[in-house]
Amino acid sequence: MPREGHVSLEDLNWEFGCSTDEGALHLFTEEENKFRVEFREFVKKDVLPVADRIDKERNFDLIHEAVRKMGRAGYIGVSFPREVGGWGKGLVYQVIIGEELSAASYAVAVTYGASAVLYAMPIVRFGTREQKEKFLKPIMKGEELGAIAITEPTGGSDAIGGMQTRAVKKGAYYVINGEKRFITNGSRANYILLYAVTNPDVKRHQGISAFIVPTDIEGFKAVKDYELLGRLGSVNSHLVFKDCKVPEDNLLGEENGGLKVLMEGLDSERTFTSSQYVGIARSAFEIATKYAAERVQFKRPIREFEGVSFKIADMYANIEAARLMVLRAARMIDSGLSATKEVAAAKFFSADMAVKVCLDAVQIAGGIGMTKEYPLERYLRDSKMGQIGAGTSEVLRYLVQREIYRKVVGG
Ligand SMILES: Cc1cc2nc3c(=O)[nH]c(=O)nc-3n(C[C@H](O)[C@H](O)[C@H](O)COP(=O)(O)OP(=O)(O)OC[C@H]3O[C@@H](n4cnc5c(N)ncnc54)[C@H](O)[C@@H]3O)c2cc1C
Structure with a gap:
């Protein structure tokens, strides 16, 4: 018999994605919304059910199986060119994938993202026909x-500035x-898409190159996880x-042109990672919202206390704001516009937002939020990465103010 006011995760009957507001969906095209609905169904069936096990068992095999299923369903090729069998879609599709995957399992999202976005997209942009055939196609599956x-x-x-890896x-x-x-x-x-110094005698940014390195090569070793x-x-x-002897054909872009390869993709990649933090926050918010409606204390659902319900309102507003910033950045990039300031702002805003939302979600759940009975502590632990990876929140704030002052005072 359920005890009044005691809310187990099963009683909560959390509906994944229930908070994706109609208002935000209006900003996506009909085709994009259709894709989100379809992809969310995939995530609900093939990722969400294993998300807790992946975390508790630290189970990379389950992650890889989820990525394989994405490959079999064709989703890994969303932004790959049609010539290698991809869909040829832009960044907006990637941010939908990033949000939906992370709302279930951030661990799956980062594994997919490192492979299909961070490794692959520079090859899409700079790879020769042969490189795309050889180094993109296998990733798609x-x-x-x-x-x-x-x-x-x-x-x-x-x-x-600190790069010391040398390629001679x-x-x-x-x-x-x-x-x-x-x-x-x-x-x-x-x-591995590897960056190394090819000319140490010039300013560092003029002397690095990008290489595609197969890991079965002699001299390569992963020394620890x-x-x-x-x-x-x-x-x-x-x-x-x-x-490590890497064939010259594996040079991506031009020799000493590594900075171009790195920088041209950086804004897209940061936009993709920002979408992951919207996804993490969304799920923590959904769980906390439902919990507050069902948990009874002082003979009332705790949502009736402003100390709780105003948190819900703030969480909602901040998630929506982050999603809009991420979407705007993705649309600008898909339209060929420069978006460094908008991307950097979207990245630190969504990362900081996710940490705050997850902290508040744990707070709303009280003691149970601290336990592994609910996945809230998992979302909280996962959210911290956003403030560190792909540019720390401090470095991104530096970029934003620099762009602002370039406009205001020049230089
Ligand atoms: C889980 C994980 C996954 C990662 N995945 C990858 C990957 O796949 N590939 C890859 O290449 N890298 C990856 N990274 C590396 C990641 O991008 C770096 O950790 C990140 O860029 C910060 O570098 P750092 O850790 O050396 O910190 P540092 O650069 O040493 O920074 C330490 C602190 O100093 C602050 N700081 C530094 N400079 C400034 C400044 N100018 N102004 C203000 N504050 C400053 C930082 O914000 C930070 O708070 C990953 C990191 C982690 C933890």
């Missing part, structure tokens, strides 16, 4: 995974030596490259 390796022990926020041209090969850390999918990836606070089950690795 979800069987094989990609990763992107920029960060090093000496280069985090200052990734370019020898005949038809580049010989690569160096270390990369915090690389999502690192030890499980089949291919990090234990993380959140996104448990996903893989994040420290990589070492020792005299």
